[in-house]
Amino acid sequence: MPVDDPVTPFLRLTGVRKTYPGVVALAGFEMSIAPGEVVGIVGENGAGKSTLMKILGGVTQPDSGSIEIDGETHAGLSVASSMRAGIAFVHQELNLFDNLDVAANVYIGREPRTGGILNLVDTAKMRADVAPLLKRLGASFAPSTPVANLSLAQQQLVEIAKALSVNARLVILDEPTSSLPAAETERLLEVIAGLKAEGISVIFISHRLGEIERACDRVIVLRDGELVGTLDKAEITHDRMVKLMIGRDLKVAYTAPSTARGTVALAADRVRTAAFPHRDVSLDLHTGEILGLAGLVGSGRTELARVLFGIDRSFGGGLRLNGQPVNFRSAAEAVSQGIFLVPEDRKGNGILLDLPISENVSLPNLPAYARNLLVSKILETEQAEKSRSETGHQGADGCDAYRFALGRQPAEGGAGQVARHAAQGDDL
Amino acid sequence: MLKKDLGLGVLILVVGFFVYMRNPLFLSPNNLANTANLIGLFGLFSIAQGFVIITGGIELSVGSMIALLGVLFVDMVGRLGVPWPIAGGIVLVLGLLLGLAHALLITKLKMQPFVVTLCGLLIYRGAARGYTADATAGFPFGSEYPGLDFFVARPFGIPTSVYVLAVVAVIAWFVLHRSVFGRYLYAVGKNEEAARYSGIRTNLVIAAAYVICGGLTAIAAIFFAMYTRSVSPSGHANFYELYAIAAAVLGGFSLRGGEGSIVGVVLGTILLQILQNLVNLLGIPSSLNFAVMGTVILLGVLADQQFARYRERRRTIEAARASPGAPQANPAE
Numbered sequence: 001m002p003v004d005d006p007v008t009p010f011l012r013l014t015g016v017r018k019t020y021p022g023v024v025a026l027a028g029f030e031m032s033i034a035p036g037e038v039v040g041i042v043g044e045n046g047a048g049k050s051t052l053m054k055i056l057g058g059v060t061q062p063d064s065g066s067i068e069i070d071g072e073t074h075a076g077l078s079v080a081s082s083m084r085a086g087i088a089f090v091h092q093e094l095n096l097f098d099n100l101d102v103a104a105n106v107y108i109g110r111e112p113r114t115g116g117i118l119n120l121v122d123t124a125k126m127r128a129d130v131a132p133l134l135k136r137l138g139a140s141f142a143p144s145t146p147v148a149n150l151s152l153a154q155q156q157l158v159e160i161a162k163a164l165s166v167n168a169r170l171v172i173l174d175e176p177t178s179s180l181p182a183a184e185t186e187r188l189l190e191v192i193a194g195l196k197a198e199g200i201s202v203i204f205i206s207h208r209l210g211e212i213e214r215a216c217d218r219v220i221v222l223r224d225g226e227l228v229g230t231l232d233k234a235e236i237t238h239d240r241m242v243k244l245m246i247g248r249d250l251k252v253a254y255t256a257p258s259t260a261r262g263t264v265a266l267a268a269d270r271v272r273t274a275a276f277p278h279r280d281v282s283l284d285l286h287t288g289e290i291l292g293l294a295g296l297v298g299s300g301r302t303e304l305a306r307v308l309f310g311i312d313r314s315f316g317g318g319l320r321l322n323g324q325p326v327n328f329r330s331a332a333e334a335v336s337q338g339i340f341l342v343p344e345d346r347k348g349n350g351i352l353l354d355l356p357i358s359e360n361v362s363l364p365n366l367p368a369y370a371r372n373l374l375v376s377k378i379l380e381t382e383q384a385e386k387s388r389s390e391t392g393h394q395g396a397d398g399c400d401a402y403r404f405a406l407g408r409q410p411a412e413g414g415a416g417q418v419a420r421h422a423a424q425g426d427d428l
Numbered sequence: 429m430l431k432k433d434l435g436l437g438v439l440i441l442v443v444g445f446f447v448y449m450r451n452p453l454f455l456s457p458n459n460l461a462n463t464a465n466l467i468g469l470f471g472l473f474s475i476a477q478g479f480v481i482i483t484g485g486i487e488l489s490v491g492s493m494i495a496l497l498g499v500l501f502v503d504m505v506g507r508l509g510v511p512w513p514i515a516g517g518i519v520l521v522l523g524l525l526l527g528l529a530h531a532l533l534i535t536k537l538k539m540q541p542f543v544v545t546l547c548g549l550l551i552y553r554g555a556a557r558g559y560t561a562d563a564t565a566g567f568p569f570g571s572e573y574p575g576l577d578f579f580v581a582r583p584f585g586i587p588t589s590v591y592v593l594a595v596v597a598v599i600a601w602f603v604l605h606r607s608v609f610g611r612y613l614y615a616v617g618k619n620e621e622a623a624r625y626s627g628i629r630t631n632l633v634i635a636a637a638y639v640i641c642g643g644l645t646a647i648a649a650i651f652f653a654m655y656t657r658s659v660s661p662s663g664h665a666n667f668y669e670l671y672a673i674a675a676a677v678l679g680g681f682s683l684r685g686g687e688g689s690i691v692g693v694v695l696g697t698i699l700l701q702i703l704q705n706l707v708n709l710l711g712i713p714s715s716l717n718f719a720v721m722g723t724v725i726l727l728g729v730l731a732d733q734q735f736a737r738y739r740e741r742r743r744t745i746e747a748a749r750a751s752p753g754a755p756q757a758n759p760a761e
Contacts, residue, residue, distance in 0.1 A: 057625070059625065079624075079625060079627060080627060083627060095619065095621075095622035095625060095626070096622075097614065097615050097618045097619060097622065097623075097686070098618065099614055099617075099618045099686045099687055100611070100614060100615065100618075104611060108611075108615055108623075108626045108628070109623075109626035109627035109628050110627065111608050111611060113608060115606075118602070118607065119607050119608050119609065120602070120606045120607050120608070121606060121607065121608055121610075121611055274741075
């Protein structure tokens with residue numbers, strides 16, 4: 001799909017293909033971006049967005065195809081050549097050094113130097129240069145603040161300041177708003193408009209289609225490594241994006257839950273957590289019920305889930321399980337009572353990537369898989385197969401590590417579960 | 429970081445005062461000079477170790493390296509008649525090369541630092557013992573080497589090693605806390621992958637840390653050989669790598685990398701040597717030496733971590749209290 005822009009595009013990808021063992025991550029991808037254009041890229045998890053970003057960032061090279069920057073053709077980019085070309089990233093997972101201050105993070109890898117052959121860091125210049133960037137972003141912290149003292153939203157601003165500071169010509173925002181509260185998101189959308197006005201191109205990746213709709217001049221939709229459609233400004237609507245992303249109309253297939261609610265399985269009674277030690281939360285979870293916990297990042301959902309699962313102690317209030325007061329002192333106690341947590345950060349907290357699927361599934365309840373004190377491979381494999389058919393998982397391509405975490409729970413027929421962000425990444 | 433150093437400094441003063449009250453000999457010029465000399469010697473390779481630990485690595489072969497290089501130095505000067513500056517130069521180059529070898533194994537062949545340097549510990553100790561067939565290497569009786577007494581001299585009553593440590597510490601401070609290279613050491617130690625994506629040549633940074641460590645260890649090896657005058661390869665500098673690691677940990681280094689300061693590791697070295705001195709001066713059986721040291725390190729690190737956890741908890745609660753209802757933590761001013 002060649003785009004015949006009146007302006008010479010800053011970046012043009014032609015026939016870019018990348019395969020990993022068993023997976024076609026990108027199947028002949030084409031796109032171009034003009035200076036000052038804001039392009040949204042949407043697609044479900046595994047559609048090929050991250051591979052595309054890795055190629056643009058020079059972290060990985062395409063198998064075939066070409067990348068044209070300012071009319072100059074490359075077969076692939078290195079990290080250095082990507083930076084030289086003025087491509088800057090704001091990553092979904094923050095890559096900050098929390099042992100350094102804000103200014104040091106913004107200038108990491110290209111510190112202004114002083115002292116001649118001594119090669120010292122010019123800290124004063126660095127901080128003086130970073131201050132106006134932070135001001136531009138409306139940040140309320142000083143360049144000398146240690147990153148360890150910043151909230152997640154503030155750290156995100158540091159990442160954006162980093163991109164601004166390289167005089168980037170293309171800023172790639174990879175899910176920048178997924179961890180930002182509403183006010184910060186508004187400010188970010190203003191920043192994007194500001195970049196556009198300065199003639200800087202922006203690639204905006206987000207699952208929040210409302211923001212895409214507002215911010216982007218054009219939207220590119222990816223599905224299974226292929227470009228399935230491009231929407232111009234006037235065509236960008238929530239429904240059209242969703243239709244392209246999933247390849248069909250989204251039928252809202254909501255069936256009312258069976259009206260007969262069971263007894264209260266798990267009750268939280270005025271529980272207070274580290275997030276808001278002075279506010280309490282009460283909730284009742286019935287058997288057979290799926291209870292959603294809604295709220296912005298930082299609203300205390302994670303902390304509540306951690307208390308319900310026994311990882312953190314509550315600051316007050318109590319839990320009741322089947323009517324009986326319980327006081328979990330560890331996750332192990334919660335597991336023994338049939339409560340499971342599918343953590344937000346699956347790779348970090350949910351599964352052990354180096355172990356086979358079957359061992360991951362059996363881990364939380366290993367004694368049930370033991371015969372005479374030895375772990376039985378046969379029992380483990382049986383359960384893993386059973387879980388696989390229940391969750392419909394096909395292979396181990398890593399795109400859905402989440403399902404393995406889910407696979408752990410049915411192993412005990414749990415009384416309740418705390419599934420945070422079950423639909424993380426799918427805000428349809 | 430600064431607060432931590434201050435706490436350690438106060439602890440040193442308190443321990444020093446306690447020892448002085450029990451045995452006034454602690455502040456006698458001779459005891460002070462002796463202790464200072466040991467601080468100088470141990471400080472040199474503890475700083476060296478610090479550079480490696482900042483990157484998240486570890487160097488376990490320090491003691492064996494001191495033994496091997498010490499044997500070679502004494503043998504070259506005492507038996508083979510090599511002029512000592514040349515012998516010193518050879519030993520220094522050897523130290524740098526050993527550091528480089530570790531660095532290449534770790535960065536190019538992706539071996540774990542613990543494994544590489546553990547093997548170094550065994551190999552160099554074995555090589556040192558094999559070289560002299562377990563005999564003690566020493567200078568011939570009555571021989572004199574003009575210039576060599578530099579290493580054990582005490583200009584203005586202060587041992588040379590202290591001057592050398594002071595110079596090395598100042599240089600190391602600038603390198604670690606003010607130079608671009610130092611900044612990269614912290615970055616690599618905290619998150620090697622993110623550092624690589626920031627355009628930092630992480631392998632080069634890590635390799636440099638091991639080479640610096642090898643070089644400083646070689647200098648320390650010469651000082652130790654001159655201090656003991658003879659090197660018995662089976663016992664010389666045994667467990668010294670652990671003294672260095674202990675000094676770094678006491679000084680606030682994290683073995684996960686990315687944390688630590690030169691002032692901290694120097695203060696850690698001072699505290700360890702005062703503790704050794706305490707064992708001698710208070711008449712505690714010297715067999716209990718390690719037990720005393722281990723206990724103090726354990727308590728020190730424990731107290732420090734508990735204090736940090738307490739502060740972290742306070743900070744969370746206060747941030748939440750300062751902005752009830754606000755969805756993010758209070759901006760740090």
